[in-house]
Amino acid sequence: MSFFASVLFSSTAAAASLDGLLARGELSLLETYPDGRLKQVTAIARLQAPLDTVWSVLTDYAAYESWMPQVRDSTLVSSDGQTAIVDWTVGVVGPDIQMRQSLVADRAAGTIIAKHVSGAMAGSSWAWKLTDEGERTLVERTVRLNVVDGNWLIKQVEDEHHTLDYGINSAAGVVELRGLSQRLER
Numbered sequence: 001m002s003f004f005a006s007v008l009f010s011s012t013a014a015a016a017s018l019d020g021l022l023a024r025g026e027l028s029l030l031e032t033y034p035d036g037r038l039k040q041v042t043a044i045a046r047l048q049a050p051l052d053t054v055w056s057v058l059t060d061y062a063a064y065e066s067w068m069p070q071v072r073d074s075t076l077v078s079s080d081g082q083t084a085i086v087d088w089t090v091g092v093v094g095p096d097i098q099m100r101q102s103l104v105a106d107r108a109a110g111t112i113i114a115k116h117v118s119g120a121m122a123g124s125s126w127a128w129k130l131t132d133e134g135e136r137t138l139v140e141r142t143v144r145l146n147v148v149d150g151n152w153l154i155k156q157v158e159d160e161h162h163t164l165d166y167g168i169n170s171a172a173g174v175v176e177l178r179g180l181s182q183r184l185e186r
Contacts, residue, residue: 026044026045026173026178027043028041028043030166030170038169040169041173042143042173043142043173043174044138044139046138047136047139047180048136048184051130051132051133051137054137054180055110062074062075068176068180069176069179070091071089072096073087074086075087082104083102083105084102085100085117094152094153097119097120099116099117099118102117110130110131112128114126121145121146122146123146127141128141139180141173141177144169145172147169154168
């Protein structure tokens with residue numbers, strides 16, 4: 001069980017409950033700051049593929065456009081084996097957005113952590129966390145996308161409750177997990 005799951009479900013009964021919930025589909029944990037602003041959203045799913053297979057798909061950054069929803073282009077700019085620089089083009093309402101991110105892959109920890117370098121959506125970050133379960137993999141997708149500042153149209157219609165910010169971030173992780181799952185089924 002992952003750190004995320006073990007913190008939330010520290011007893012055997014709770015772990016069984018987590019298994020029951022995951023059997024029904026993806027789960028999401030929405031975290032906020034004390035003032036109500038969104039901190040991040042973590043989506044979690046159990047995928048029917050071994051960790052090595054999932055890792056291979058997730059570290060093939062140039063292929064994200066073939067399975068990650070809304071990614072129009074993913075270009076690997078450079079890589080030293082652990083740290084990669086990737087340019088992304090993402091389809092959104094209005095003109096597509098471009099950004100560059102630095103991704104640090106730690107195979108031993110089962111993590112890939114991305115940080116914004118330049119372009120749209122300044123301050124955005126995301127991460128993958130994989131936990132080996134034999135023929136299955138527990139996958140956590142944590143996102144904090146700065147969607148409001150990254151898109152002029154969204155900025156115009158966002159309300160004081162941050163509805164679009166919460167909604168897009170909440171949906172992103174689940175939709176991305178589904179894209180990954182469909183890619184693994186091919």
